[in-house]
Amino acid sequence: MTFTDLKLTRQFLNAVEDAGYDKPSPIQIKAIPALRSGQDVIGIAQTGTGKTAAFLLPLLQHLKYAQHTEPRALVVAPTKELALQIHAEALKFASYTDLRIQAIYGGIGPKVQIERLQAGCDLIICTPGRFIELYSHGHLATKRIKHLVLDEADRMMDMGFMPQLRQIQEIIPNKRQNMLFSATFPNRVERLADEFLLWPTRIEVTPESTPVATVRQLKLELPNQRTKIAFIEWWITHHLGEKRMLIFARKKEEAESLAKYLQRSFDFEIRTIHSNKGQNSRINAMEDFRSGAVRVLVSTDVASRGIDVPETEMVINASVPRDPHEYVHRIGRTGRAFRNGTALTLNDPAERYALERIEELVGEPLELIEAPESLETFDTPKFERQLQAREIDSELRKRDPNYQGAFHEKKKKGSKGKSTKSGRKSRN
Numbered sequence: 016m017t018f019t020d021l022k023l024t025r026q027f028l029n030a031v032e033d034a035g036y037d038k039p040s041p042i043q044i045k046a047i048p049a050l051r052s053g054q055d056v057i058g059i060a061q062t063g064t065g066k067t068a069a070f071l072l073p074l075l076q077h078l079k080y081a082q083h084t085e086p087r088a089l090v091v092a093p094t095k096e097l098a099l100q101i102h103a104e105a106l107k108f109a110s111y112t113d114l115r116i117q118a119i120y121g122g123i124g125p126k127v128q129i130e131r132l133q134a135g136c137d138l139i140i141c142t143p144g145r146f147i148e149l150y151s152h153g154h155l156a157t158k159r160i161k162h163l164v165l166d167e168a169d170r171m172m173d174m175g176f177m178p179q180l181r182q183i184q185e186i187i188p189n190k191r192q193n194m195l196f197s198a199t200f201p202n203r204v205e206r207l208a209d210e211f212l213l214w215p216t217r218i219e220v221t222p223e224s225t226p227v228a229t230v231r232q233l234k235l236e237l238p239n240q241r242t243k244i245a246f247i248e249w250w251i252t253h254h255l256g257e258k259r260m261l262i263f264a265r266k267k268e269e270a271e272s273l274a275k276y277l278q279r280s281f282d283f284e285i286r287t288i289h290s291n292k293g294q295n296s297r298i299n300a301m302e303d304f305r306s307g308a309v310r311v312l313v314s315t316d317v318a319s320r321g322i323d324v325p326e327t328e329m330v331i332n333a334s335v336p337r338d339p340h341e342y343v344h345r346i347g348r349t350g351r352a353f354r355n356g357t358a359l360t361l362n363d364p365a366e367r368y369a370l371e372r373i374e375e376l377v378g379e380p381l382e383l384i385e386a387p388e389s390l391e392t393f394d395t396p397k398f399e400r401q402l403q404a405r406e407i408d409s410e411l412r413k414r415d416p417n418y419q420g421a422f423h424e425k426k427k428k429g430s431k432g433k434s435t436k437s438g439r440k441s442r443n
């Protein structure tokens with residue numbers, strides 16, 4: 016399948032070639048024909064799948080060339096950063112046309128944006144608030160809008176933009192083509208789709224069992240939590256550079272203590288995101304991570320569902336998710352399909368079973384790496400050793416229902432096991 020097969024016209028084929036795209040991505044293969052034929056489309060796709068080109072190419076092809084002063088199409092995005100990103104892509108794809116594309120967003124004065132609109136515009140890429148503001152002051156004519164795109168609809172819902180979206184719906188013509196893209200499809204997005212779209216074609220990509228192909232998947236076995244933290248410190252010191260890194264923990268307590276330990280070693284901010292944090296604090300953490308103001312973010316799985324920062328180059332799993340789909344989700348959410356990323360999973364001895372299930376699901380073993388020579392390792396404290404033993408027991412029992420288990424034996428005999436002092440021990 017090529018872009019020519021998708022019946023893009025010459026101007027867009029040239030632009031796609033200039034962008035260096037060899038072949039269309041799955042969402043592009045599915046969405047472009049449906050959108051070209053004028054259908055309403057729901058696309059369930061994460062950032063990194065090529066979804067932006069999937070809606071922009073057919074949209075620009077519908078618009079064809081500059082016409083009228085008033086805009087004919089509208090893309091709505093949750094944040095200024097995303098609006099700017101879409102704007103940049105749109106300019107790239109429209110470079111062989113005379114189409115006029117404007118980004119309209121808050122956080123700066125409206126004067127320049129108003130002047131640009133007055134000069135004539137075919138496609139607007141906006142955040143909801145600023146669009147309504149310019150409209151209510153009479154700076155925006157909506158009567159010619161024939162195509163509407165709602166991008167990252169789940170995030171717009173999370174950020175409380177429903178009232179603004181409803182207002183937009185009221186002020187643009189009813190007869191139009193609608194497209195809705197969302198990384199997830201919870202009930203509230205489904206309701207939004209019901210309100211906005213007519214007989215939509217539903218397109219879904221990235222099934223949960225296929226992590227993005229360009230993510231290098233590594234694993235490293237370390238004896239305990241404290242050594243894992245020491246390793247993460249080492250990794251940040253040697254590999255973070257200007258990159259952005261997401262650390263996953265299983266529980267919010269683990270996320271908090273991890274962040275607290277790491278924060279002692281670095282003078283830049285390390286933020287956490289989990290279900291105990293309020294909505295605003297989570298959104299702020301996301302926005303700061305997205306903008307690069309925060310480069311290391313520690314998250315739990317629950318909170319990870321809202322994370323969608325394509326620039327994340329590194330993911331460290333501080334512990335192995337027990338549900339293998341969660342692993343794929345963590346990586347799929349953050350890796351960028353057409354960029355390189357690294358995902359490193361740290362596992363303690365008890366976690367190797369969960370890791371095996373992951374390897375089974377992804378279809379190959381993760382690449383094994385060695386701990387650096389200089390890494391400080393720590394003895395495993397008694398409570399952690401017991402937790403690990405209990406987990407190993409329960410895993411072995413799952414595999415063999417007749418297995419009695421070391422832990423079981425000890426308990427029967429009333430043995431408490433030997434305890435050794437936990438403390439620091441250097442490898443070198």
Ligand code: AMP
Nearest residue numbers: 036038039040062063064065066067353
């Ligand atoms: P998106 O999912 O829209 O955020 O796109 C992710 C990245 O992939 C962007 O940098 C796009 O420019 C790039 N991209 C989109 N489609 C393709 C393609 N067919 N081939 C290669 N790169 C692409």
